[in-house]
Amino acid sequence: MTIKCRLGVDEFDSDNYFSIFMAAMHEAGCLDWVIHARIALLEGLSTKENREVPPLQYSRVWKLKELFPYARITINGGIDTAELVATQLQKVDGVMLGRWAITFPWDMRMLQEQYFSDNQSLLTRDELIEKYLAFLHKHHDDRDFAFSYKIRHLSALFSGESHARRWRSMIANSQNIEDVVVA
Ligand SMILES: Cc1cc2nc3c(=O)[nH]c(=O)nc-3n(C[C@H](O)[C@H](O)[C@H](O)COP(=O)(O)O)c2cc1C
Structure with missing residues (x-):
């Protein structure tokens, strides 16, 4: 099981709150996380605005990785360059790309080339x-x-x-x- 979630919702956005959630999920057997590094503000923001307005807080995700080193943490949100991917991979286990992949799908080939050794399968x-x-x-x-x-x-x-x-x-x-x- 993988949990995909944000750092918090409305007022439930403290590191302490998220840590309790992670510990409980670990107890239930979940080690895999995809964390969108923002909170969601359900009052007053549309779905689209919620993808842009709440600020990105990458360092909070990095801190969670330090607190729960056994968890496999994939970070998500606003990552749209190879440099950002490289920076994130020094801190967490993986990177999930949403809008970058949708908007510039051909860029994914460059990442494939960079990060996966089986380049035989690279297509023109x-x-x-x-x-x-x-x-x-x-x-x-x-x-x-x-x-x-x-x-x-x-x-x-x-x-x-x-x-x-x-x-x-x-x-x-x-x-x-x-x-x-x-x-
Ligand atoms: C068109 C669109 C649809 C999305 N639908 C979902 C969804 O059904 N479930 C989900 O967890 N996230 C959904 N997301 C959010 C993305 O998974 C991701 O968390 C978000 O776009 C931030 O990452 P990004 O900055 O790399 O795009 C959607 C995003 C977009 C742009």
């Missing part, structure tokens, strides 16, 4: 697009997800590069999988 961008299209073909009839949702990550593949907008609009203007394949 063309190979990746081919695989993605094969995935889309496979899930062509899957009505649980809208087409726009299925192509979301493909559409972000060139984010930050000069032709990113052209690529995005080409993908967005395709009405179905056949269009994407032809494009």
Whole structure:
């Protein structure tokens, strides 16, 4: 079991409160944590605002790792450069990336190259697009997800590069999988 949580909620945001929670969860057999290094403010902030407004408090997560060295702690929140990843990995066991991975998926290849030795499996961008299209073909009839949702990550593949907008609009203007394949 892995627990994914924040450092606190509203007034329940002290290190002491979180430590009691961790100790109780450890007692129940949970050693794996993903901690979003902010509290949540449920009164007055939207879900989106709650991802940005409460300040990041990385040092509180680092302190928890010191207090509970046997716990496997993955830190999350606002990590969007290779430098930040490297800094965090000196303090905790892992890093979880949310919006960076969604917005700049191709950057994940650089991290794969840097942190995982099995680089045989690194794909070129063309190979990746081919695989993605094969995935889309496979899930062509899957009505649980809208087409726009299925192509979301493909559409972000060139984010930050000069032709990113052209690529995005080409993908967005395709009405179905056949269009994407032809494009
Ligand atoms: C579109 C979107 C949906 C999310 N849905 C969930 C969710 O269902 N459960 C969850 O624990 N966190 C969810 N999160 C929060 C992320 O897991 C993560 O904690 C947060 O985005 C902070 O990390 P980041 O700064 O790397 O994005 C979501 C985030 C985004 C952007």
